[in-house]
Amino acid sequence: MSHRVGVVRFPGTNCEFDTIDAIRTLGGDAEVLWHADSSLKNVDAIVIPGGFAHGDYLRCGAIARFSPVMESVTAFALNGGPILGICNGFQVLTEAGLLPGALQKNVGMKFLCSMEQIEFVSTNNVLGKGSTVGDCVEIPINHFEGNYVCSPEVLAELEAQEQIVFRYTDNPNGSVRDIAGICNEGGNVVGMMPHPERATSVLLGSTDGAALIRSFLTA
Amino acid sequence: MHFEVKVEVSPREGIANPEGSTIERALPALGFEMAGNVRVGKVIRLQVEAESADAARSLVEDMCNRFLTNPVIEDASVEVLGP
Numbered sequence A: 001m002s003h004r005v006g007v008v009r010f011p012g013t014n015c016e017f018d019t020i021d022a023i024r025t026l027g028g029d030a031e032v033l034w035h036a037d038s039s040l041k042n043v044d045a046i047v048i049p050g051g052f053a054h055g056d057y058l059r060c061g062a063i064a065r066f067s068p069v070m071e072s073v074t075a076f077a078l079n080g081g082p083i084l085g086i087c088n089g090f091q092v093l094t095e096a097g098l099l100p101g102a103l104q105k106n107v108g109m110k111f112l113c114s115m116e117q118i119e120f121v122s123t124n125n126v127l128g129k130g131s132t133v134g135d136c137v138e139i140p141i142n143h144f145e146g147n148y149v150c151s152p153e154v155l156a157e158l159e160a161q162e163q164i165v166f167r168y169t170d171n172p173n174g175s176v177r178d179i180a181g182i183c184n185e186g187g188n189v190v191g192m193m194p195h196p197e198r199a200t201s202v203l204l205g206s207t208d209g210a211a212l213i214r215s216f217l218t219a
Numbered sequence B: 001m002h003f004e005v006k007v008e009v010s011p012r013e014g015i016a017n018p019e020g021s022t023i024e025r026a027l028p029a030l031g032f033e034m035a036g037n038v039r040v041g042k043v044i045r046l047q048v049e050a051e052s053a054d055a056a057r058s059l060v061e062d063m064c065n066r067f068l069t070n071p072v073i074e075d076a077s078v079e080v081l082g083p
Helices: A016-025 A068-078 A088-095 A152-160 A209-217 B018-030 B053-068
Strands: A004-009 A029-034 A045-048 A083-086 A102-104 A112-120 A136-143 A147-149 A164-168 A179-183 A189-192 B002-011 B042-049 B074-082
Touching (some): A004 A016, A016 A029, A016 A209, A045 A068, A045 A088, A045 A209, A068 A083, A083 A088, A088 A189, A112 A179, A147 A179, A164 A189, B053 B074
Parallel strands (some): A004 A029, A004 A045, A083 A189
Antiparallel strands (some): A102 A147, A112 A164, A179 A189, B002 B042, B002 B074
16 A cells, blocks of 8 residues: 655645645545655655646646656656646646646636546556446546647557546547546556545535545555 | 747647637637638747857757657747847
């Protein structure tokens, strides 16, 4: 079981404490990993949380790639370590080359903040333990640039290798094939636009994110 | 030598450009029904130290490939404006 999760904080990250709180509530332990330190403090898993890393300057996630912590995160990923990128964290993972494709502005040019239903397309990844393909969960989104795009070749690979983790049942942002989250070939690196840490309490309108985080904690 | 270089970053052909589409839908309200295929990108200007204009272009093209653009969604055209 992954007891200790490192939650990376860049200048401009703003979901690190929500994420840490959700992980602790669900029985794990979590601590902040500052972007300028290359040490991962021997954590068992890593979350790149939401926010606006480095102000989203140039492109979302583009500058974060150069933070010292990312070299260690990349090595951790290549070594099979569990990594979850949420929202801006998903953007950081694509810019760092740990996940394919890119996220661009929503179709309709609106900042979207809403509860969305997403469906498991594949459970062969660090979020899928205890879930079944076709399971639907309610998880909120909160983004302006969540419109997933990739080349037709990459899309074919994602489909063939079961790397599409979630799709929206009612596509809010124009993502190709309704994609809400994907994983790498090994299934140990997952990126998703919806925020599972914000769906861990009845007070927040959904507890469906708890199953995903529990799965991540046992990856 | 210092060279002034302009990089025009544009959305790749075939990639939807929500900003361009939104502007395109607004233009007819001002009577510009004749406008179409609106694409929005960005311009980056910088100075580089290089031995020649060709060398300056080559350096900036390398920056584009590795950092200034995301080749999944963007194309870049590099123009050396002069020393």
